[in-house]
Amino acid sequence: MVGAACALYAARAGLDVIVVDRGPVAGGTTGAGEGNLLVSDKEPGPELELALLSGRLWTELAEEIGDAVEYEHKGGVVVASTSDGLEALETFATGQRAAGVEAVRVDAGRLRELEPHLAPGLAGGVLYPQDAQVMPTLAAAHLLRASGARLFTGAAVTEVLRGADGAVRGVRTGRGEIHAPHVVNAAGTWGGELAALAGVSLPVLPRRGFVLVTEPLPRRVHHKVYAADYVADVASDSAALQTSPVVEGTAAGPVLIGATRERVGFDRSLSLPALRALAKGATRLFPFLERVRAMRTYFGFRPYMPDHLPAIGPDARVPGLFHACGHEGAGIGLSTGTGQLIAQVLTGHAPELGLAPFRPDRFPASASTASTSDSEEAS
Amino acid sequence: MNPLELVRAEPGPAFTVTLDGREIEALPGQTVAAALWTAGVTSWRTTRGEGRPRGMFCGIGVCFDCLVTVNDRPNQRACLMPLRPGDAIRTQEGTGHDD
């Protein structure tokens, strides 16, 4: 998804773009995502700024291809079970409002109007009208089509080509060499492997997530709904946000419940405890789901970085190499802003957000992995 | 010849169930699909997209084409669900869920 967005905005900035992927379109984490475009779960800071920029860009894109990518400006509702929880939520929302987020406090009565099937007895919540949704695979495919970029799927990058001066001059793939003065690493969870091919370390690690999909239903869940309660972590004197799964209805009928977060490497076996936790959280919020059947589950590997911020921008260590990966569970939502920022720096313009927090070389060098890579584009 | 004659069946007494309120007869042990076929009914569901009629297809519970509402429980597979006297079968539309 991030690669597709980079391709779109780079092409619109006048660059000639080739997109290379070792698999099919959306074959990595994108195809396993829910398509969340969320501001509600982000605290004030660089990620929230990127989310707000991305949200504006998604709104613009929706006018062109909204139906094709199942864009739905449905809004998010974060609920609290207790009045203390609600106060904590409100405090969080106050900070977000100052950063430009629309956040509307709703009482218990209003909550039931917004979501009539919610469990009784909830204290209230906060409505986030800017939260939205796309179908991620369709989004990636349609952004690529709109970009007009040349697409090389099923072509793994085996080498990042560099000139005598060390600058990038293209990539070698299973289908031949592609020459370009700029290479953008948008390989998501496998971004560290691509970086290693260019001789630099980028600590992108997998964080597995399962999503549950129910039988098709009439629309009973209208927003993206999840519960949030702050649990004070006394030892570290910091507050950790404990969230329940996000429950949402879809245009196609099924309710999506996602997602778990586990650091288990690239383990592809099914975890019943993880699925149990999802089902528990969802049925607690929406008791009617007890008898609704889960038809399937799928999982993906989010690309996370040690400080939970993506790597966006030029890599000072390798001229011509840019990174756009490591968005953890927010890559679909943050893709448009990322693509825009990448296009701006590729064309020599000042990026509209400061890229310092996203600097790819902000981590101390560590052992880098080497293997094949996933997805990136040259421009 | 009919199938009952072929295996020299001596079924227990027939009983009555309803399809959309209309009474039809069923034999003990028969599934919803079998009773509906016997009554000459071959479709009991319309699809949620195009509203097209559907009935039995795979007969062994794999395809979910024969979904039907039985005693207000939607999305039951007619090919698997045995009937009991008085069961109320309803033609199912769309997702089978109200609202």
Added chain:
Amino acid sequence: MTEPSLAVIGAGPAGLAATLAAATRGIRVTLLDSAAEAGGQFYRQPAPGLGARRPQALHHQWRTWERLRDGLRAHVQAGTVRHMTDHHVWFVERRGTDGFAVHALVGPEQEQPAEVRATAVLLATGGYEKVLPFPGWTLPGVVTAGGAQAMLKGGLVLPGRTAVVAGTGPLLLPVATGLAAAGATVAALVESADPKSFARRSRALAGQPGKVAEGARYTGQLLRHRVRTLLHHTVVAAHGAERLEAVTIAALDRDGRVRQDTRRRLVCDTLAVSHGMLPHTDLADALGCRVDGTDVSVDDEQRTDVPGVWAAGETTGIGGSALSLAEGHIAGRSIAARLAGRAPDPGEWAAAARTRDGLRAFFAAVDSVYAPPAHWAEQVTDGTVVCRCEEVSAGAVREAVHELGAGDLRTVKLLTRAGMGWCQGRVCGSGVAGVAGCAETAGRRPFARPVPLGVLARAGETEEQ
């Protein structure tokens, strides 16, 4: 867990043979099956309430069935086998050193959970029919050939008065003769295989004299019921407004394309169609067992590559009931030895192994003879629904390939929803792959059955009940 135990999933020929072989050798067996009676698809029995006095009129190899049935009864009475009917297994969980937990839903409603713990698991989940799409195939009255047979065997009902049996494969013969014997008029048996390929494979086929005799018997029955057999023909389309009224059939040319000048219409109210069989591999795949193409991969002892998990019967590759019996028998003996802590002596099951080898070779030949027309996908018009659940048209699938860059089944699914519905692509997988022009791969279905979220929310938490 005190003594080693085995959970057998599926009470068809393979599951029954394994159950008997293991239980006879002292293993405590729990046999779980979704049906109310043992037998699987091949030995599907009429519901007891129907009082069939001669169910064998609908069956072959009845004596074998009697032996399996009586053996199971004896073990159940002796308490050495627990037979859990109406148990729909949705997931088998590995529990480390604890062995396995088999998660099932009970009864036709499939709402109440049940959990069975076992040291070892045998997957004998059988297969289901493959049907390729054609215009009109979603009309009521179009059923799978096996579905028509299942309804006849289990419910003693016919889908209509006048049937066409069509497609390809050895299943078409018993279905056509069964429907005719039960009183339906079979207007035609339309088989797309080319008689010349039978001739080419005659040596491999003749290696199984029992199978040749079986074929001859069906041919006799077809003649007796005056069923017209049209080889190297195909159904081009099914017609009707709200239900099936007629089909158009046509001959195939040498390349497997429809000869347009041979199209003709047959009036019928039933089309029983089949293009072969596919194994149920969901449970195996979710356990992490290797699946080769569409078949669960096993070794000579019927072991999968996951310790403690065996597989037998159609789930390891389509090959009919006799092969399933042989595989089940071998699996049961292997399990009995391994759970007793010793390596089995394959000499003990040499006869079954010979049967297995012979039948695998035979069915490999059968597979190469019975094939859908090479260019069947050309007959699928853009407006034809290929994914029955989500009503995805062939045109949408082609657009995903040609306009959006999809080149594999998973991407086609994500872009079109084909395969995302109730059946999870079991029915449309082959058809969508064919229309898309991509390889057919076994779909990943972590839940073998839809499971209520309330059940999932508690699954695996409780100790064995």
